[in-house]
Amino acid sequence: EVLLLESGGGLVQPGGSLRLSCAASGFTFSSHAMTWVRQAPGRGLEWVSGISGGGSTNTYYADSVKGRFTISRDSSKNTLYLQINSLRAEDTAVYYCARTANPQWDYGEYDFWGQGTLVTVSS
């Protein structure tokens, strides 16, 4: 069974930092591209960042987070990370990790999602 479990969210002051983690199990983690998608309270889904699989390390970012967020993965730990710096109030959201369905592609549709971790940016 494919499982994705996010952690690391919490309350942080503006300008602060957090590192989110997504522990994966039930599939060959290294093969699949992975992504982070966020959802602000009462709002829609926003793609944030993605990282390729299959041994390459291509990374992709939404313009809204470029330069502040860093995505990475540790295939020895089957874990995806998102380092988020210089946090702003508008970064307040539930952050989901998701798996790209096709292991051949850097991006595509997302067939499995975690339950999300809430990041709240407030003083």
Place this chain on the structure above:
Amino acid sequence: DIQMTQSPSTLSASVGDRVTITCRASQNIGSWLAWYQQRPGKAPKLLIYKASTLESGVPSRFSGSGSGTEFTLTISGLQPDDFATYYCQQYNSYSTFGQGTKLEIK
């Protein structure tokens, strides 16, 4: 960047109705489009990919069509579980979601 526009934003319908949600892309994305269902407090669930391919386990009352810049999600014979928010996603050029369509009970 590719923008995705869904319509309507809110849709009121009754159990048993047939409903259609539209998603338009700001440029040609071929068939690289997916649809998701999200219930309150839950993660999104993949329904359809490559514009018209039904994800395994998804009921056949869900169908998708379109290519290029215009796409539709149709639900035939609404069930109580179908009242949720629906999102389209393009993946021709990384990823962009539409703003969502909330399907409400009339």
